Each structure stands twice: as structure tokens, then as C-alpha cells.
Amino acid sequence: MIAGPGTEHAAAGLLLTVDQGTTNTKALLVDPASGTVLSTGSRPVGITFPAPGWVEQDATQLWDATVEAIGSCLARVPDARPVGLSISNQRESVVAWSRTTGEPLGPVLGWQDARTAEACGRLAHAADEVRARTGLSLDPMFSAPKMRWLLDAAIEGGAAPQDVCLGTVDSWLVHRLTGEHLVEAGNASRTLLLDLRSLDWHEALLDLFGIPASALGQVRRSDAGFGTTRAQGPVPAGVPVVAVLADSHAALYHHGCTAPGTGKATYGTGSSVMTPCTTPDAAPAGIATTLAWLTDAPTYAREGNIVASGSALDWMARTLGVPEGTSGGAYLTALARGLPDAGGVCFVPAFSGLGAPYWDRSAIGLLSGVTGGTSRGHLAMAALEAVAHQVADVVEAIEQDGSARIDVLHADGGATASDVLMGLQADLLGRAVLVADAPEASALGAAALAARTLGLPVAAPVPGTPVAPRLAAADRTARRHAWAGAVARSRGQVPPHRAPG
Numbered sequence: 001m002i003a004g005p006g007t008e009h010a011a012a013g014l015l016l017t018v019d020q021g022t023t024n025t026k027a028l029l030v031d032p033a034s035g036t037v038l039s040t041g042s043r044p045v046g047i048t049f050p051a052p053g054w055v056e057q058d059a060t061q062l063w064d065a066t067v068e069a070i071g072s073c074l075a076r077v078p079d080a081r082p083v084g085l086s087i088s089n090q091r092e093s094v095v096a097w098s099r100t101t102g103e104p105l106g107p108v109l110g111w112q113d114a115r116t117a118e119a120c121g122r123l124a125h126a127a128d129e130v131r132a133r134t135g136l137s138l139d140p141m142f143s144a145p146k147m148r149w150l151l152d153a154a155i156e157g158g159a160a161p162q163d164v165c166l167g168t169v170d171s172w173l174v175h176r177l178t179g180e181h182l183v184e185a186g187n188a189s190r191t192l193l194l195d196l197r198s199l200d201w202h203e204a205l206l207d208l209f210g211i212p213a214s215a216l217g218q219v220r221r222s223d224a225g226f227g228t229t230r231a232q233g234p235v236p237a238g239v240p241v242v243a244v245l246a247d248s249h250a251a252l253y254h255h256g257c258t259a260p261g262t263g264k265a266t267y268g269t270g271s272s273v274m275t276p277c278t279t280p281d282a283a284p285a286g287i288a289t290t291l292a293w294l295t296d297a298p299t300y301a302r303e304g305n306i307v308a309s310g311s312a313l314d315w316m317a318r319t320l321g322v323p324e325g326t327s328g329g330a331y332l333t334a335l336a337r338g339l340p341d342a343g344g345v346c347f348v349p350a351f352s353g354l355g356a357p358y359w360d361r362s363a364i365g366l367l368s369g370v371t372g373g374t375s376r377g378h379l380a381m382a383a384l385e386a387v388a389h390q391v392a393d394v395v396e397a398i399e400q401d402g403s404a405r406i407d408v409l410h411a412d413g414g415a416t417a418s419d420v421l422m423g424l425q426a427d428l429l430g431r432a433v434l435v436a437d438a439p440e441a442s443a444l445g446a447a448a449l450a451a452r453t454l455g456l457p458v459a460a461p462v463p464g465t466p467v468a469p470r471l472a473a474a475d476r477t478a479r480r481h482a483w484a485g486a487v488a489r490s491r492g493q494v495p496p497h498r499a500p501g
Contacts, residue, residue, distance in 0.1 A: 041072025071234030135289030178227030286357025
């Protein structure tokens with residue numbers, strides 16, 4: 001639950017947690033014993049698209065937003081003295097900075113960035129080896145190709161190779177907070193450089209991508225400690241950085257999904273669908289095996305990553321003329337409410353290709369089935385359906401080999417505020433969706449791990465709101481078939497034939 005600034009609280013046992021996402025950085029002051037959020041601060045972060053398929057952010061802005069969010073959060077409870085700090089962060093995005101000055105050596109290459117697709121293509125001969133060692137597809141979403149691009153650009157710009165540090169966003173924030181060059185193991189597992197069995201950088205993978213081990217941080221357990229903070233503006237000195245989790249992994253931890261059969265979908269700029277598994281063995285085609293977190297023992301997971309979900313809603317909302325100050329999801333929900341379906345319209349938001357389970361960067365964005373009777377409401381419904389269909393695609397792929405099943409899907413993230421979207425998700429999956437009442441699942445998951453590491457009591461998460469499917473099986477099949485046809489067209493393929501009846 002979230003408390004107002006006047007809430008009574010104990011001075012001891014409070015945790016500060018930072019959630020650095022793709023579009024916002026948030027800071028929360030949490031009492032883990034009660035599950036109460038005493039205060040929050042938030043700052044937006046920008047994204048630029050300097051060329052087709054290129055997605056960049058500013059590393060200095062990410063850090064400044066973190067400092068400002070922490071300052072805003074702590075200012076509301078001025079007598080609070082957090083006993084620890086935790087971090088959840090956007091994954092796969094890469095930062096290069098100077099070992100000497102600590103300043104960035106280029107832009108942040110965002111996880112959506114596809115500029116390294118050609119470089120990945122040149123390494124296609126090693127795709128099976130990469131997948132066997134890392135659990136990941138050889139795709140520009142993951143960090144190693146971006147690291148090589150940034151390293152080359154820094155050297156071309158005059159940096160000495162030995163002065164270049166490379167890291168995911170958790171590494172960057174930890175470095176700025178504490179001066180340490182470290183990386184959390186779950187984040188490291190998203191780079192294409194970590195061996196899932198040894199749980200360390202793998203020499204052959206470093207050689208394949210041309211990444212010097214000296215440029216990377218030391219791999220740390222998720223709860224191993226990441227140094228103590230230095231006084232920087234409103235950031236207090238001497239606070240131990242106790243735990244770090246990648247954002248999707250932190251949401252899984254928050255929901256208590258620690259055993260096969262449980263799973264979650266996080267609806268952010270993109271979406272992650274994840275379920276725990278017992279081994280790092282390869283998942284079905286199009287699905288990743290990843291390290292969810294590393295504590296006393298590793299917890300592995302199967303995961304599918306969707307490149308455009310919240311960004312698809314925002315694009316459609318802008319196209320339809322969303323009023324300034326209104327969220328895209330809320331605007332589309334209002335337009336679509338009361339409609340039985342999208343009127344035959346399908347929207348495939350392949351802005352930079354498709355992620356899981358297709359991993360087709362050549363796919364193009366597509367809007368099909370538009371007629372003279374198509375309304376703004378139909379287009380809004382098609383955008384909401386596109387998000388739900390993509391999640392359903394991933395769930396079906398995760399379950400394809402019969403060794404994993406997500407019986408109830410926990411849902412978190414900003415887009416879960418749309419009751420229309422959550423109803424569509426249950427309908428298109430044909431099973432219940434449990435919608436988190438606390439939208440900050442990633443931040444709360446990282447805080448829970450930090451609290452347990454410090455020996456603090458941790459309240460159980462508040463149960464979510466169940467949403468049951470209402471769509472008849474035949475209607476579900478028809479909608480899924482229409483979506484499959486639109487995806488095939490997006491990929492330049494002939495749509496699958498639908499058998500009569």
C-alpha cells in the first residue's frame with residue numbers, strides 16, 4: 001500500500017529503492033515490514049531516435065534523474081534514515097564511460113536499439129553456441145553487440161582502449177553511487193557474455209564479440225552488496241547498496257514466482273513474460289533461458305521479450321490525437337470501451353522488427369483490415385489487442401515443449417491500469433490474469449530482496465485482482481488466427497490457411 005507524507009513510521013528499517021526504467025526513474029522509501037510505500041519521487045528520462053532502428057538515451061540524464069528522484073522522495077520524509085538502498089533497472093541498455101574521469105563516452109544504446117543487426121548477422125555461424133552458453137538469441141537487443149559499437153566509437157573519438165568501462169545500466173548507477181565497477185549477475189546474463197552454468201564472463205564469448213574483460217565490471221550475486229553511497233546532492237553518504245535486480249526479474253521476485261507454474265508479464269515500454277525453471281537448459285525456439293537472480297543458489301527462468309507494447313499504445317494514442325497530459329493507455333481505453341472487438345483491424349507494432357517468439361528484425365509495422373467503417377475506437381482496440389496478442393504468443397511459445405506452463409499470469413506495469421487491456425489479455429490467453437494492485441512491482445521486488453538480505457521482516461505482497469476470461473473458445477481462435485495472419489504479412493510471409501469450420 002502507498003502512504004501519504006503524513007504517515008507515521010518507524011525510523012529504523014526503512015529502505016530506499018531506485019527503479020530506473022526506459023521512460024522514468026523512480027525512487028521509493030519503503031517500510032518492508034508493512035509493505036508501505038512512505039514516499040515516492042519520479043523524473044522522466046528522454047529517448048531519441050537519431051536514425052531508423054537507433055534508440056539512444058543520455059547517461060548523464062539517467063544519473064541526474066536518479067539523483068532528483070531520490071531527492072524528491074527523501075524530502076517528503078525528512079527525518080527518514082534509510083538503512084539500505086536497492087536498485088531495479090532497465091536491462092540490456094549499455095553505457096560506456098571513462099575509467100579516469102567517470103564521464104560517459106557516448107550515448108546510452110537502448111535495449112530497443114537495432115543498429116547492430118548487421119553485426120549480429122556476421123556472427124550467425126556462432127548463434128547455436130551463443131544460445132547454448134547464454135540461453136539467448138543472437139539479437140541486437142542484447143548488450144554485447146552494443147558494447148562493441150560503443151567501444152569502437154569511443155576509441156575513434158580519442159579514448160584510450162584501457163580507459164573505457166562498459167556496463168549495463170545497473171553498472172552505471174552503482175558506479176555513480178559508490179565508485180565501484182560491478183554488475184549484478186541477472187543483468188550480466190542479458191549481455192550474451194555470461195555463461196549460465198559458470199555464472200561468469202566466458203572467454204570465448206568475449207573473444208567472439210571483441211569485448212575486453214578489463215572493460216567489464218566484476219559479476220556479483222544479486223544480494224552480495226555493491227558498496228556504499230557517496231554524498232552527492234540529496235543522495236546521503238554511507239548507505240549500503242544492498243541488492244540489485246534487473247527490472248523484469250525484480251517483478252518476478254515481488255510476485256513470489258519462485259517455482260515452475262507461476263509466471264508474470266510486465267507491461268512497460270516493452271513487455272517481459274517470465275516463468276521460473278529449474279535448469280539453464282535451452283528453452284523452446286524463440287524463448288530465452290535467463291538467470292532471474294543469484295543468491296545462495298541460482299534461480300533460472302524462461303522468458304520472452306516483446307519489443308513494443310507500451311510504446312505501441314503511445315504511438316497509436318499520438319496518432320489518434322491524445323490530449324496533452326493524458327496517458328496513451330487511458331486514452332485508448334476510453335476510445336475502445338464498449339466495443340465488442342476491433343472491427344477486423346489488426347495492428348502489428350514492429351517498429352524495429354519483432355522480438356519473441358519471432359526474433360525477426362526485418363518485420364515491418366503493419367495496420368491491416370481497415371475499411372470505410374473503421375473508427376478511432378476500432379484503431380484503439382487494435383492497439384490494445386496487439387499488446388495482449390504478443391503476450392499470448394510468448395506464453396504459448398514458453399509452453400510449446402510441454403515442460404512449462406503458466407497456470408495464472410501475474411500482471412504488473414503501467415498498462416495494467418487499463419481494464420480493457422487486462423480483459424483482452426485474459427480472453428486471448430483463455431485463462432485468468434492476476435493484476436497487481438501495486439504498480440511498482442519491480443521497485444518493491446528489489447526492496448524485498450534487500451530487506452531479506454539485511455534480516456528485516458518483509459510483508460507478503462498484496463494479492464492482485466483476478467480477471468477471468470469471458471470470450472468463447474471459437475471467438476478466441478478466430479482472433480488469434482487473424483493476428484497470426486497479420487504477423488505473417490508483417491514478416492513478408494503468406495498468412496496461414498484457416499481450415500473451414
